[in-house]
Amino acid sequence: MKLLKLPLNPLGLYGGLLVRNYAKRALKTERSRGSLKLASSVGPKKKIRSRNSSKDKSESKGPKSFRYGNFGGLKDSVSSNGEGNERLLSKITDFDQLKILPSVRTAVRQIIEAESLYQGNEIIPSPIQVMSIKRMASRLMDPKLQVHAIAAETGSGKTLAYLVPLLDYLKRQEVEFPELWESLKDKAVIRSVILVPTHELVTQVHDTVSKTEGVLGLHTYKWGAGSPYTEFLDKVKERIDILVTTPAKLLSLFNIRMISRADKLLSHVKFMALDEADTLMDQSWIEETHQAIRKMPNANHVVFCSATIPTEFNKTLDRLFPTLVSITTPRLHKLPSMLEFKMIDASLNPYKGSKIKALAQTLYAIVNDGTELDYEKRCIVFVNEKKDVPGVVEKLSKTYGHDCVGLTGSDTAEDRATKIKTFLDPPRLLRSATTRNSKDRNVRRVKVPDSNVTIVYDNAARTEETKSPLKVLVTTDLMARGLNFKGVRNVILYDVPKTSIDLVHRAGRTGRMRQSGRVFMIVEKSTKSWARAIPKVVKKNIAIS
Numbered sequence: 001m002k003l004l005k006l007p008l009n010p011l012g013l014y015g016g017l018l019v020r021n022y023a024k025r026a027l028k029t030e031r032s033r034g035s036l037k038l039a040s041s042v043g044p045k046k047k048i049r050s051r052n053s054s055k056d057k058s059e060s061k062g063p064k065s066f067r068y069g070n071f072g073g074l075k076d077s078v079s080s081n082g083e084g085n086e087r088l089l090s091k092i093t094d095f096d097q098l099k100i101l102p103s104v105r106t107a108v109r110q111i112i113e114a115e116s117l118y119q120g121n122e123i124i125p126s127p128i129q130v131m132s133i134k135r136m137a138s139r140l141m142d143p144k145l146q147v148h149a150i151a152a153e154t155g156s157g158k159t160l161a162y163l164v165p166l167l168d169y170l171k172r173q174e175v176e177f178p179e180l181w182e183s184l185k186d187k188a189v190i191r192s193v194i195l196v197p198t199h200e201l202v203t204q205v206h207d208t209v210s211k212t213e214g215v216l217g218l219h220t221y222k223w224g225a226g227s228p229y230t231e232f233l234d235k236v237k238e239r240i241d242i243l244v245t246t247p248a249k250l251l252s253l254f255n256i257r258m259i260s261r262a263d264k265l266l267s268h269v270k271f272m273a274l275d276e277a278d279t280l281m282d283q284s285w286i287e288e289t290h291q292a293i294r295k296m297p298n299a300n301h302v303v304f305c306s307a308t309i310p311t312e313f314n315k316t317l318d319r320l321f322p323t324l325v326s327i328t329t330p331r332l333h334k335l336p337s338m339l340e341f342k343m344i345d346a347s348l349n350p351y352k353g354s355k356i357k358a359l360a361q362t363l364y365a366i367v368n369d370g371t372e373l374d375y376e377k378r379c380i381v382f383v384n385e386k387k388d389v390p391g392v393v394e395k396l397s398k399t400y401g402h403d404c405v406g407l408t409g410s411d412t413a414e415d416r417a418t419k420i421k422t423f424l425d426p427p428r429l430l431r432s433a434t435t436r437n438s439k440d441r442n443v444r445r446v447k448v449p450d451s452n453v454t455i456v457y458d459n460a461a462r463t464e465e466t467k468s469p470l471k472v473l474v475t476t477d478l479m480a481r482g483l484n485f486k487g488v489r490n491v492i493l494y495d496v497p498k499t500s501i502d503l504v505h506r507a508g509r510t511g512r513m514r515q516s517g518r519v520f521m522i523v524e525k526s527t528k529s530w531a532r533a534i535p536k537v538v539k540k541n542i543a544i545s
């Protein structure tokens with residue numbers, strides 16, 4: 001499809017353009033002083049090329065870097081200014097060294113203490129947090145539009161990487177622009193918006209954001225699946241400093257009869273963040289996302305955030321926002337460093353092609369391997385197709401007796417929230433750490449034939465009072481994005497993911513923020529050639545592209 005390139009104004013203003021592969025309409029973007037005006041021109045509706053029809057370039061090129069799946073599709077992760085970043089990251093090891101208001105620093109520490117499972121001796125900013133806070137602090141209050149794209153590996157603390165600048169912006173606006181603040185503080189306005197793709201993420205991100213209300217006196221609101229309009233209206237009357245919602249929900253503002261001027265509510269939004277941005281800018285989302293962004297024309301800051309930068313997404317952002325500043329860490333597109341990656345070949349004995357048997361064996365190994373002895377174990381099983389979830393759940397529950405739930409987009413929002421809670425919460429302590437008499441504890445290691453899986457039999461895990469129950473969640477990519485499964489140590493890829501993007505996000509549900517984690521991938525005749533290299537890629541710390 002020919003790209004329709006319209007003239008770029010030397011002052012950085014830019015005409016419309018055709019967002020290839022994603023949008024059906026030309027996006028016409030122009031920028032006036034300090035504000036972003038996105039007006040869609042009714043560009044000719046272009047047929048969206050289906051992703052599978054595009055010949056995957058990596059197939060023709062052969063394995064230049066580690067390309068994976070039908071089409072790798074990840075932008076080669078050359079992090080900008082590698083040298084400089086290394087120096088910066090070695091110097092800054094404390095939030096006190098970052099230019100943020102003391103009250104915001106206090107709020108950040110409270111959030112991390114309340115939420116993080118990482119029990120290091122002191123709280124230190126993660127690399128992406130250092131880089132994004134440092135980068136944005138320098139011109140945070142400039143009246144001109146600034147666009148940033150934050151990208152780092154899964155579980156690296158990206159939420160705070162965009163939230164800290166947002167909090168600092170709101171609080172500095174109050175202090176440095178007192179007249180403006182006086183005119184806003186008692187008004188029905190929304191000051192900033194965080195857009196995410198799923199209602200689970202609305203809840204998760206708002207749980208974090210709401211922890212700032214006490215120390216920073218901010219009014220936050222999550223407008224999720226079940227939130228009634230009347231509740232929203234009550235909240236907005238009291239001013240909403242940070243609204244966490246989805247693009248569709250934000251757009252529904254314009255369908256509420258009781259709100260005559262929804263545009264006025266959003267005219268004061270000065271900071272917007274799009275988390276899991278490559279999803280929000282994907283072909284199935286971009287219409288809504290584009291419209292939602294257009295409804296906030298006076299934003300000073302637009303921050304895109306993701307753990308993966310698909311090539312097309314990168315091109316789209318470059319064309320939509322030529323002044324965009326990308327902030328990436330050297331670990332972008334690498335699987336978490338603490339991850340153990342194991343493969344089970346279902347085509348070999350004893351599975352003889354049965355993936356469900358391979359899955360059952362892996363779960364058996366997890367139950368009996370003596371890990372997480374004093375805690376309830378949890379495992380997430382990812383399948384490629386929603387239609388396969390019930391069958392896998394049925395087999396695991398009925399044939400193998402596992403405590404197993406299935407979760408897909410067909411579930412109601414309430415059911416999804418109930419089912420996922422056990423996996424998002426920190427691990428449940430089963431009993432005080434029982435001392436095991438080491439002399440009668442024996443551990444046997446049995447290697448599963450033709451695989452790199454070793455089953456560790458630990459008798460301490462098998463006696464009734466110390467048996468660790470295992471809860472299993474079977475789901476799809478719907479739950480692979482952004483969800484912070486706290487302390488989940490095991491992810492099983494029942495199907496080989498179709499793309500590198502899916503692989504990175506699924507595997508990234510474990511091994512988060514310097515914690516250990518294991519990924520077991522079940523391969524079969526048709527997939528093992530692709531997948532064979534992955535354990536080495538992880539071991540050698542190579543980026544997946």
Ligand SMILES: Nc1ncnc2c1ncn2[C@@H]1O[C@H](COP(=O)(O)OP(=O)(O)OP(=O)(O)O)[C@@H](O)[C@H]1O
Pocket residue numbers: 111112115116117118123124125126129152153154155156157158159160306307481482483484508512513
């Ligand atoms: N500086 C820090 N020190 C310790 N723990 C942290 C720090 N920053 C964030 N965390 C914790 O790390 C975990 C992962 O953070 P977060 O969910 O923001 O990661 P992410 O990069 O957004 O992951 P994903 O790419 O999967 O969305 C959370 O439990 C969070 O509380």
